[in-house]
Amino acid sequence: MTKFPYKTALITGASSGIGKIFAYELAKKGINLVLTARSENKLSQISSDLISKFEIKVSYIIADLSNPTSAKTIVDQLINKNIMVDLLVNNAGIGQWANFLDESMETYTSTIHLNITSLVSLTHLLLPQMLHHKNGGIVNIASGAALQPGPYMAVYAASKAFVLSFSEALYGEYVDKGITVTAICPGNTPTEFQKTANANTEGIPGTTPEQVVKDSVKALLKRESNKIVGTSNYLLSFVPRILPRKTVINLVKNMMNKRVNP
Template identity: 55%
Template sequence: MKTVKNKTVLITGASSGIGEAFAYELAKKGANLIITARSEDKLKVLASKISKKYNVEVNVFTGDLLKKDTPVKLYNQIKQAGLSVDLLINNAGFGKWVNFLDESIDGYEEMIEININALVKLCYLVLPEMLEKGDCGIINVASTGALQPCPYVATYCASKSFVLNFSEALYGEYYKKGVTITALCPGNTTTGFQAIAKANTKGMSADSSETVAKEAISALLKNKSFKIVGTMNYLQSFLPRLLPRKSVINIVQKMMNDKVNGLKK
């Protein structure tokens, strides 16, 4: 993808955190927006601020991606409004830092529904038109947790491993056909994720949502298949390649056990 100026961008989970940062950064670059999340009030406030500040079009569609039919309903609403998506940012998602059996199976099903199923459905829905137009793109938000097995964050990190591999596979299929798919792998980021995940990130460095959004857009425009945010995160990504897998598991287990179960001591 060569430019986002005058393009129409669909951002999921746009009401806060990285999604909100994407909205501001893309509007600053001249993109028109379609923002979606569950909170209509937050989306409307955000739309008003962005449209006034950057003089771009901002459309609001609310929807709960935990519901299986939401991606199709959202896509149909977009089409009925006469809009066409040039860039999709699959940002919505959540995780939990927890002993595996301390979370309900319903919670894991919801995590998989939004982190994997909704993301796949939205990619499937927008890709045909993108291929017709060319110069389009998709940014799928994965995580540095996608790069190795993560005890105590097992389902979340496994879902993000899916996102990373899925995105790079699609990149291989479509980047020569005018659609760039970039997997974004941020590390610890200052968002509301930590509160929902009950994540103990004390002592951990964190990137801002704005930094993550800027680096993701830059990577997309450079035709990158993935982007790891942060120099230390990038260096740590080599660890699973250098050590036996069991050693990596033991390292992550010790670190995460201190973060998760250390709170219970």
């Protein structure tokens, strides 16, 4: 079995869904963990369980990454605890399935801070120490929605397109310096996202959080710049490459309109 090349991981959005599964998958590999999310109760329970089952070091930091200053607060706490992170999993994210004007600007600002600003900030703050040690991994959870414009989820899809492009750009800059940056594009994955996004995903083929995490870890170890998770999601990724962009917009619009405005 190949030795896992990282010792300590920071996982955002670790209290549920993909982030929680990431914590358990990395714990199985003996990786020490720092978990962050808004729910202290959930993080405390998960941390205790991980320590008991896997005998690793687990810390947690309560933070709301929709606040743009939270990334620095997290890193300051890591410094105070003398924790060196060599694997960053930017998993926390949120979105909305809605007519654009049906959501407030405050909601969209929080979404952008969470999906983009905090992700970039954590990367910017933790990358220097990875470069110093000439070893590091960054996994950024994007989305299948990153692959084409998303009518009725405009801000979410655009934010995930940013994550994909940003990740691939950093991969180009740093892969030869020992840092792997991998963007993950899952399709429909049953997590708490559907509830908070008011997403009607009935009938849409999906992938499990477990599959997303396993594919993410494999892609990271293979030093891939991106990974589209799920067969149906992979096949759909060819549509924007084949059809005219206006046609793709109309296809997504018609599909989403039926779900947002039944």
